[in-house]
Amino acid sequence: MHERADAARNRQRVLEAARRLFAERDPATVTMGDIAEAAGVGRATVYRRFPTTAAVAVALLDEHERTLQEAMVGGPPPLGPGAPPADRLAAFYEAMVTLLEEHLPLALGAETGASRFATGAYGSWRLHVRGLLAAAGVPDPDAEVDLVLAPLAPEVFRHQRHDLGLSAERIATALRRQAHALLGEVTASPG
Amino acid sequence: MHERADAARNRQRVLEAARRLFAERDPATVTMGDIAEAAGVGRATVYRRFPTTAAVAVALLDEHERTLQEAMVGGPPPLGPGAPPADRLAAFYEAMVTLLEEHLPLALGAETGASRFATGAYGSWRLHVRGLLAAAGVPDPDAEVDLVLAPLAPEVFRHQRHDLGLSAERIATALRRQAHALLGEVTASPG
């Protein structure tokens, strides 16, 4: 049994209305009622598919995140396999900055309530970066992976981008340097 | 005009009750009403001094943070002045891990609502770390400082400590390695 036509139509209305609302104002202040009203449907209609506003944002982010993940596992280097770990981490950082620059309101909206560690996307990035750390010879990848991912928290990007006024390119450059510093010479440590 | 005796007494009751509540359950679920009830005072009495539950947590954290800050600016090396920037950053990381280990519930409680970037303590740490980055020859300290502080977000520590089960020492070791990787050889870059 496929989704009913009216249900599919309303789902689209809800998603589009939510995208607009998240972009227009502080994503943390968007309520289920706001989304329902903007979409022209009842509140229960929104609740039927999404338990929270964060879930709506996650749904909107999903396709973009999936595209990035595919490039990470099967795309061309340096983002995909083939390049040295330090270069791949730098490319990953750069791709994440692009993603945050394009969809920051959604990324912020996806964080309201539960932590980002619970999302499926975070798990994928974690797996990817952990592999890079291990390949580079980092002593304890399990302890470092979340530290390496921490600078990509949407709230950190928002702070740098808007409170501080830094350009996305400047942030990306800083992250690239850190990627090479963290993984560039690990195997050449004292021995 | 000094604080009235009964007001001071109630302030202490509120702070002690809040400390207990934050430690007992998820700090994000503690409400002003809970604090008032546990302290044995009315809700408006709590509102008189603290606008939000986060403000209560900040007040409780304040003295501990101040102690750390004094050690940073005037204490013995490697945390205080005198040691190389990489060693000082490593010492700072280690001190922050200790602080988080001892007062994680308060740190998490202080984050509910507004972002941690707005707190005065964050500004002090930022200033300190920015100075270390500049002294180490990092090209763009303003862009890197918040990235270097990001792994210390209470939510990241909570994830590593409880979701992953890592020991505080293991996290501190990983951070020390990163500190040396990020600042250890910056001035010895290609030339």
Place this chain on the structure above:
DNA sequence: TGATCATCTGGACAACGTGTCCAGTTCTTG
């Protein structure tokens, strides 16, 4: 085409947290 039935819809409801207000009380000052 028209009947049947599962699904969807949207307004209503109760519960909860927030922030404010003010009348009564308590403490400090002279």
Place this chain on the structure above:
DNA sequence: CAAGAACTGGACACGTTGTCCAGATGATCA
């Protein structure tokens, strides 16, 4: 001890959440 300032705590109005159910709508099948 009197007068005034400050504090207290219950009450109030508001907004959000999450659930529920009776009516409406669309898919299926004869």
